[in-house]
Amino acid sequence: MPKSLLIISRQAPWSGPAAREALDIVLAGGAFDLPIGLLFLDDGVFQLAPNQSATAVQQKDLSANLQALSLFGVDDVFACGNSVLERGFPPSGPNMDDVQLLTPEEITVIIDRYDQVITL
Structure with missing residues (x-):
């Protein structure tokens, strides 16, 4: 059985x-069916903010x-509520x-x- 992996952004x-x-x-x-989760923490939650203007900083929009996470079988997506x-x-x-x-305890x-x- 593959090991599970959590990425904290x-x-x-x-x-x-x-x-x-x-x-x-x-x-x-997710593409390789690895049990994987993603947790947005601290400034990482800015990735979830709507209406980001990636072109203003000459970057690609994330x-x-x-939106593709669920298509790749990634269902465990979390963010620190605080x-x-x-x-x-x-x-x-x-x-x-x-x-x-999630709360800090969760x-x-x-x-x-x-x-x-x-x-x-």
Whole structure:
């Protein structure tokens, strides 16, 4: 049985390559039927913000990758509820439909549930 993997994405979408790399790992794992989850934490929750303007910073928009998660069999998508609220955007919206908001205690339980954890 393959080991499960949790990717924790802590970087804002345009602060460097980490956000894109996290999504690429999750999509690749999903394509190979790896039990995989994605947790947005701290500034990583900015990846879920609607109406991002990627062209303004000469980057590729990550929202298409987020929408493709379910197509790749990635159903375990989480976000820290505190991080979402602290950054001032509502916990509902176009990129939040399939995201489970978690408390810090629930995050600890989720992390313990996976065999391997990678933080980017």
